[in-house]
Amino acid sequence: MKTMNSKSTAWRNDAYAKVTGIAKYTDDLKMLNCLHAVPVYSDYVSAKIISIETDKAMKQPGVVKVVTYKDVPGNLQFGQIIKDYSIFAHDRIRTCGDVIAVIVAISRQQAIDAIPFVKLVAEELPAVLDAEEALKEGSPLVHESHGSNIANYHCVRTGDIAKGEKEADIIIEQEFTTSRIEHAYMEPESALCWQRPDGVMEVFGSMQHPFSTRRFVASTLGKPLSDVEVKTVPMGGGFGGKDDTAAIVCARTALCSMMTKRPVKMTYSREWSMRESYKRHPYKIQYRMGLKNDGKITFVKVRMVADGGAYCSVTPWVTWRSTVQCCGPYEVPNVHCDVYGVYTNNIYCGAMRGFGSPQVNFAIEQLIEMAAEKLGLDEIEMRRRNMVHQGSITVTGQKLDMHTVSLEQVLDIVVKESDYLNKKQKCSFGKSENDQLYGIGLAISYRGMSLGAEGTDFNSAIINVQPDGSILLETGVHENGQGSESAMILLCAEHLSVSKDRIRYRQPSTSNIPDGGTTVASRGTLLGGGAVVNAAKQLREHIARVIAPDLKCKAEDVIFENEILYDKDKKHKISFNEAIRLMYSRQEYPYSFGVFQAPQVSWDEHTGQGNAYFTWVYACQAVELKVNAKTEQITLLNMIAAHDVGKAVNPELLKGQFYGGMAMGAGYGILEKCDVKNGKVVPTNLHQYRILRSTDLPEMTAIIVENYDPVSPSGAKGIGEPTNEIMAPAIANAVYHATGKRYPDQPVKIIVERRDTEAQSHGEKK
Amino acid sequence: MKTIINKKEINIKTEDKDLNLLEWLRETIGMTGAKNGCGIGVCGACTILIENKPQKSCILKVQDIIGKEVTTIEGMANADGTLHPLQQAFMDAGAIQCGFCTPGMVLTAHAFLLKNPNPTRLQARQAIKGNLCRCTGYQQIIDAIISASAYYNS
Ligand code: FES
Ligand code: FES
Secondary structure, three states, rough: OOOEOOOOOOOEEEEEHHHHOOOOOOOOOOOOOOOOEEEEEOOOOOOOEEEEEHHHHOOOOOEEEEHHHHHHHOOOOOOOOOOOEEEEOOOOEOOOOOOEEEEEOOEEEEHHHHHHEEEEEEEEEOOOOOHHHHOOOOOOOOOHOOOOOEEEEEEEEEEEEEHHHHHEEEEEEEEEOOOOEOOOOOOOOOEEEOOOOOOOOEEEEOOOOHHHHHHHHHHHOOOOHHHHEEEEEEOOOOOOOOOOOHHHHHHHHHHHHHHOOOOEEOOOHHHHHHHHHOEEEEEEEEEEEEEEEOOEEEEEEEEEEEEOOOOOOOOOHHHHHHHHHOOOOOOOOOOOEEEEHHHHHOOOOOOOOOOOHHHHHHHHHHHHHHHHHOOOOOOHHHHHEEEOOOEEEEEOOOOOOOOOOOOHHHHHHHHHHHHHHHHHHOOOOOOOOOEEEEEEEOOOOOOOOOOOOHOOOEEEEEEOOOOOOOEEEEOOOOOOOOOOOHHHHHHHHHOOOHHHHHEEEEEOOOOOOOOOOOOOOOOOOHHHHHHHHHHHHHHHHHHHHHHHHOOOOOOOHHHEEEEEEOOOOOOOEEHHHHHHHHHHHHHOOOOOEEEEEEOEEEEEEEEOOOOOOOEEEEEEEEEEEEEEEOOOOOOEEEEEEEOOOOOOOHHHHHHHHHHHHHHHHHHHHHOOOOOOOEEEEEOOOOOHHHHHHHHHHOOOEEEEEEOOOOOOOOOOOOOHHHHHOHHHHHHHHHHHHOOOOOOOOOOOOOOOOOOOOOHHHHHHHO | OOEOOOOEEEEEOHHHOOOOOHHHHHHHEEEEEEEEOOOOOOOOOOEEEOOEEEEEEOHHHHHHHHHOOEHHHOOOOOOOOOOOOOHHHHHOOOOOOOOOOOHHHHHHHHHHHHHOOOOOHHHHHOOOOOEEEEEEOOOHHHHHHHHHHHHHOO
């Protein structure tokens, strides 16, 4: 194991453009004769559409076209798993974010001014706004054709739950809830499309997944995939949130462009983005856990209900991760887990950084401490007795022996670095001389990397060396702002033994590189990096074959070092540039196409058993905080995280992921909640949906742990999501140590009991 | 009616006076460095400096800069493209991820350092509280401000 904590200079390929303001995000791009499009929503949450009248809107100044479902030449229905989302509402309104029309006008303001002139005639239908209600017999169906409000169901059945019950000395039961979360990427959705003279629809957009965007656009337009080219431009944050909605915005914009035969731009206001874009799923989680007096868990029975809102999106995959990780990073011999993804008329939910794990971790990492307390055990010791170690079997029957299981290592590091044991002694537990209550808390996790049995998992990279020795690199990974391009360049440089300065990352186009799937699930570095390493290896072998005679050695004896090629004994040498020149002169292209295919995973839907993920990562985070007993204010004092990343490709950018993830996790812990009232998203903008400001956050410490992963060609695993999944429970535990009270609902809202009447009003708020 | 943007005099047309300043900068002047993250003065992505004070251009009108000196992110680097030391510090500290907040952050930090060339981390933290960043957790942005302060000091 290697840990890193020293400081180096950060490097990223797009930093100059971003820091000077010249980087062009979608809305910064301009095109001649460009029209502007805006979405039109309805006032309903659930209704049957009778007609959508657009004549009046058409007559407004500047309006060129009002597009509705009638104009869609291709498929109206979308969905990554179930095609239940209509790109334009046609027969039903199912949620407040449904788009009934798009107005295209000369200027954006003219389009906005015409919005009130689109008239929807509809008949209101009963809505179902609570996931438990939706599960009940006789509840209105959100999608009649689906036959039920259960979008999906997953289970785990391990061992014998009755046996576990019998063996238990104590049993602990607790219900937890988590809230709906807005991604709040700083850049709202935007798309710019134009029909190229060669017949290709060209799409620029703020989206996370160029390939699913291409699928959505092609399907809407009724065109083959080859007639749509999605180009990537810098994107102002995604966090999982720029998949479905962002792709749909691109598809609608492309349709407007096709119909008007002019470039069309559609840039969302924050209000539209908040209203229409999908969120993180709110969960209700009910645990029943049995333990022996020595702290060993004998069984876990858990039921989870996720409110998926009106459309399926990736709810089955999100809840699948919750299912696989339903017991947290603990060995549990007997497990009975039921997880439901449920349709309601609320705003729909989909992917968000963490993807089904933050909810579970918020619950299990508190439950384990509650159990420890009940048994009179130390919470760290309690974790040690149950956590996965090298060779452990997960609750889905997977043996963890393909990589280093470093959970105890990361726990030890954080306990030591945070001085947890000493500081724990100083916690207030509700008692303090003044109003300040102090607490420290931590949480641990394991996480299956990449898509797992959710989907096909492979990626590719192209290395194309030019005659002058400069290199074009392209991969199927998308730059979401996390620095994936920089990581790919660094890996390419390392594995070709050349300077990173000769490598230019070619902004990928869906028409050049094969579909590499979506840049989610923290799979960018792992999958894309794997492909880069494999491409570099092939290229080295090719160059060696061609150049070996010049070095008077066998191909396998050619050494690449610092831009120079040698024979084994270093008697002969050729510069990289000269080698490339020779290749071209010998009619050999220094070009390679590398692929990384994720190792096989497996899953049995009926038993919830299988090798769910091909590798796992391990993490521990801790926080110190103060609670003001009078004002109910939580003040974060510092946060620390240790994550095993396999290998650090770009350490300073990696730390940026640690800090950003901890900060977002802290927001999840103490603040964020996207309320929905009568089916309508309550916050309209960032003044009502608050995210943490600089002054809400403390200083943070990032500790990188490296255990090279043998199944990853680069050794690296990933970091995007692990950092964002355990700060909330660490905070909840710290709050408990400060106040002596458990807060099973996320975000943690401190409620101080008061003897006066005020106490009741506070109680109601909760 | 004139304004000075990044040391260059610009004429303001009478009919533009009432336009939203951010939109005018982005659409009429062609400076797209300032971004629209909320449009209601909450996120700071649209920050520009007016007389060296950070202002949210999304809630201002063009008339608010008549006769004033304005700095946008486009005016921070030197004419030859070399970076201002503060920009270099942002790059070196890893303070940039998606970059959408970066122009506003750099300008807010610049105005702050001009006034407080010797800040503590806490003061730097307070200085940027009007600029939201969803990516970085602000840690490396504060690192950048502190490391750039040496330049403002001298
Ligand atoms: S866009 Fe001006 S403050 Fe957000
Ligand atoms: S870097 Fe993305 S919002 Fe700050």
